[in-house]
Amino acid sequence: MKLTKDWICGFVEGEGTFCVSITQTLTKKEGSKQVRLYFKVTQHKKNIQVLYALKAFFGVGLVKSQTKDDSVWEFSISRFEHLDKIIIPFFVANTLHTSKKFDFLRFRKVALLMNRGEHLTEDGLAMIEKIRHRMNTTVCIIEEE
């Protein structure tokens, strides 16, 4: 199965999620928060081959089960470097047409702030929390790639 850039954009409009996760860290000092970015495409297991085709297209990411009964799977990328160097440039070059575009632009804005280290400051974190609040968020459980 060979996917094209336009097909991927159309598919991600409906099936993709750009997520900003802000979690309380247990390992660092009390009260500190960790910002993580996460991109995923979710499918029923009967379409798992599409998730592997996305992984092959981008050359990064994981395909993993999202549910205990293995009925729902996802192709996901949480490594910042891969998001910053591969996923974000892809969706800058290949425009989304639905409101998913605005989620992507907010996701990209957080990545720019993280690149400048602003997520480690109080002001930067407050700004990221504001941006995240305006996104169509779903609960993201982030595992390492």
Add this chain to the structure above:
Amino acid sequence: MKLTKDWICGFVEGEGTFCVSITQTLTKKEGSKQVRLYFKVTQHKKNIQVLYALKAFFGVGLVKSQTKDDSVWEFSISRFEHLDKIIIPFFVANTLHTSKKFDFLRFRKVALLMNRGEHLTEDGLAMIEKIRHRMNTTVCIIEEE
């Protein structure tokens, strides 16, 4: 907004529905059934411009509200001639990659049977009911274009 064929395919994988509807007709003799085909793409109203772009691309169909509160809209085609001459040839030429493809192939098979008038025979209708049973159907409320 200019949509490409590949983008439309990717979008329809997640957001499109190929539907075969079998209804009891009130106007014809008791017990007779009517077979209707229906293709739709559903979106939140915030993405209504994409539905109008689909209508412009195919040159047929309707954009209409699906809910009383106008929060969900659809681009839909129910006129057999438009499905037979425009939508089906489009998805024959532009392959779907997910299980939506199998729904489309069943939808196309019913269209072929209808073209031969087999939906008006008992055997043909039984065959169409079997095909429909294997599809991922949603409830379809069909209005005239």
